[in-house]
Amino acid sequence: MRKMNLAKCLTGIAVLLVAPLVLTAQQGESHIGKLTGNAGTGKQLYFRYCWGCHGFRGDGNGENWLPTGNYPNGPNLNIQPRNFVAATFKCRSTPTGTLPTDEDVYNSLGRGLTNSNMPSWITLTNQNRADLVAFIKTLSERWKTEKAGAEINVPAEPAPTVQSIQHGKELFTKLECWKCHGPEGRGDGPSASTLTDSNDQPIRPYNFAGGSRFKCGTTNHDLYKIFMTGLDGTPMPSFADVIKPEDAWDLVHYLRTLQVSRKSPELALWEGTKEGAEIVKAQKVRGTPTGSGVNQ
Amino acid sequence: MRGKYKQVLLLAVVVVVSASMLTSARPSGGSVSGKITYEGTPAKQKPIDMSKEPSCAKQYTTPPTTETVVTGPNNALENVVVYISAGAPDEAAPGKAAVFTQKGCRYLPHVLAFQVNQELNVMNDDQTSHNIHPLAKINREWNKSQPPGSPPIVDKYDKAEMIPVKCNIHPWMHGTFAVLKNSHYAISGEDGSFTLPNLPPGKYTVTAFHESYGDQSQEVTISGSESKTVSFTFKAKPY
Numbered sequence: 001m002r003k004m005n006l007a008k009c010l011t012g013i014a015v016l017l018v019a020p021l022v023l024t025a026q027q028g029e030s031h032i033g034k035l036t037g038n039a040g041t042g043k044q045l046y047f048r049y050c051w052g053c054h055g056f057r058g059d060g061n062g063e064n065w066l067p068t069g070n071y072p073n074g075p076n077l078n079i080q081p082r083n084f085v086a087a088t089f090k091c092r093s094t095p096t097g098t099l100p101t102d103e104d105v106y107n108s109l110g111r112g113l114t115n116s117n118m119p120s121w122i123t124l125t126n127q128n129r130a131d132l133v134a135f136i137k138t139l140s141e142r143w144k145t146e147k148a149g150a151e152i153n154v155p156a157e158p159a160p161t162v163q164s165i166q167h168g169k170e171l172f173t174k175l176e177c178w179k180c181h182g183p184e185g186r187g188d189g190p191s192a193s194t195l196t197d198s199n200d201q202p203i204r205p206y207n208f209a210g211g212s213r214f215k216c217g218t219t220n221h222d223l224y225k226i227f228m229t230g231l232d233g234t235p236m237p238s239f240a241d242v243i244k245p246e247d248a249w250d251l252v253h254y255l256r257t258l259q260v261s262r263k264s265p266e267l268a269l270w271e272g273t274k275e276g277a278e279i280v281k282a283q284k285v286r287g288t289p290t291g292s293g294v295n296q
Numbered sequence: 297m298r299g300k301y302k303q304v305l306l307l308a309v310v311v312v313v314s315a316s317m318l319t320s321a322r323p324s325g326g327s328v329s330g331k332i333t334y335e336g337t338p339a340k341q342k343p344i345d346m347s348k349e350p351s352c353a354k355q356y357t358t359p360p361t362t363e364t365v366v367t368g369p370n371n372a373l374e375n376v377v378v379y380i381s382a383g384a385p386d387e388a389a390p391g392k393a394a395v396f397t398q399k400g401c402r403y404l405p406h407v408l409a410f411q412v413n414q415e416l417n418v419m420n421d422d423q424t425s426h427n428i429h430p431l432a433k434i435n436r437e438w439n440k441s442q443p444p445g446s447p448p449i450v451d452k453y454d455k456a457e458m459i460p461v462k463c464n465i466h467p468w469m470h471g472t473f474a475v476l477k478n479s480h481y482a483i484s485g486e487d488g489s490f491t492l493p494n495l496p497p498g499k500y501t502v503t504a505f506h507e508s509y510g511d512q513s514q515e516v517t518i519s520g521s522e523s524k525t526v527s528f529t530f531k532a533k534p535y
Contacts, residue, residue: 086433086437088437095438096438096439096440097436097437097438098436174443175425175441175443176424176425176443176465179425179465180464180465190348191348191464191465191466191467194467195464195467196464198431198437230438230439230440230441232437232438232439233437234439235427235429235439235464235465236439237427237428237429237439237440237441237464238438238439238440238441239441240440241440241441241442241446241447241449242440242441242442242443242446
């Protein structure tokens with residue numbers, strides 16, 4: 001009887017001692033599929049690879065970055081490195097205004113952010129990138145009080161058709177995507193030159209004609225998420241309340257046809273129609289920044 | 297005759313007494329009122345070129361001007377949020393929604409004050425798409441598209457903050473959300489005046505916030521149902 005009590009007592013003490021450790025351990029972790037990232041390891045990696053740009057405190061004020069117009073020896077970085085203290089992230093699968101999932105941040109590290117100075121960190125192991133995610137999450141109070149947003153629902157993609165491309169084209173006009181991205185998706189709309197990000201730094205809308213990779217991925221699925229969630233911290237808003245899921249795929253299919261220098265099933269379909277062929281030809285004659293795909 | 301006078305006198309006394317009892321029975325309501333002014337030369341407000349948005353431009357015979365500093369006669373400063381920043385308890389949000397309307401590619405009102413957790417409705421009365429981008433730093437930063445004919449965007453903020461609001465599509469559109477902890481607030485009118493009514497006796501910090509000139513605070517003590525006058529003067533910058 002006495003032994004039992006003693007055992008219970010000891011277990012109780014053990015639980016009391018261990019409980020806070022377990023809690024802190026959970027706060028310093030990230031979970032991506034089967035990977036569990038550790039913030040302690042992530043911290044060492046951060047102060048080896050990341051802090052030069054993202055700063056000692058993670059506030060995006062590393063010594064490699066200077067605001068536009070303050071370049072003594074030519075431009076260093078054009079877009080301010082992510083401020084992990086504010087924890088506003090561009091690439092998310094969660095609604096605008098919410099925290100991204102661990103996987104979202106992990107994917108951004110592996111992919112890099114096109115048209116910025118954030119490289120792809122695919123050279124690090126998967127485990128190391130998961131560790132970095134865990135450490136990044138310790139840099140903002142937000143991760144302690146908020147959970148990641150609920151991932152938006154992306155329905156299965158229907159096969160592209162001429163009708164879906166045409167409907168997507170109508171949406172592009174109706175939703176006024178062209179105000180920033182330009183009538184041909186070249187990033188030259190009437191508002192393009194006035195855009196600034198949330199740090200008051202000039203920012204350019206995406207030029208579809210000039211590239212194949214988007215800020216947050218390369219696939220149709222990524223493209224769907226980009227305009228539905230918006231790129232927080234930039235002028236790109238969320239269209240989740242405005243576009244029905246089935247309409248969203250039509251817009252994706254149309255946006256692919258604006259990438260005139262990149263082969264895609266959507267572009268092939270579009271060029272197969274009289275209307276599409278004329279539009280694509282006119283675009284190609286104007287040329288693309290890379291000069292590729294111009295058939296003269 | 298004399299009896300009748302007595303009756304009238306008695307009635308008058310009763311009326312006066314009961315009236316005074318009624319007032320004293322009400323929750324003691326002191327108030328703070330005053331005037332917001334500027335000194336110096338405020339930045340000249342420029343006419344807005346809306347030619348890139350014809351559906352808005354055609355709503356004006358003379359182009360509207362920017363609203364970073366709005367002034368009235370006798371150096372009055374409009375659009376200043378005056379609120380009790382300390383001394384008053386936090387209050388639950390009222391049931392009524394605060395409404396922010398986009399009309400003619402401008403924000404109506406230019407400065408919208410509401411309480412923490414109060415429902416916010418953003419309306420688009422225009423024939424063009426807007427994106428509503430409140431640049432919150434303490435609260436969550438979101439950015440939503442709102443094409444013509446869309447239902448209102450409904451949201452709320454759970455922390456007090458002065459949030460600049462902008463539309464990226466129409467770069468001249470700027471406004472402010474003043475998210476406050478209690479219902480004791482006012483926005484200065486055309487004559488720069490404001491009143492914070494129904495303040496119980498106590499010691500308060502009154503703060504005045506202007507989007508271009510920042511904020512100022514003053515201490516005020518209210519005893520009984522007295523009305524105190526507090527005025528603020530902002531230094532105007534010509535740029």
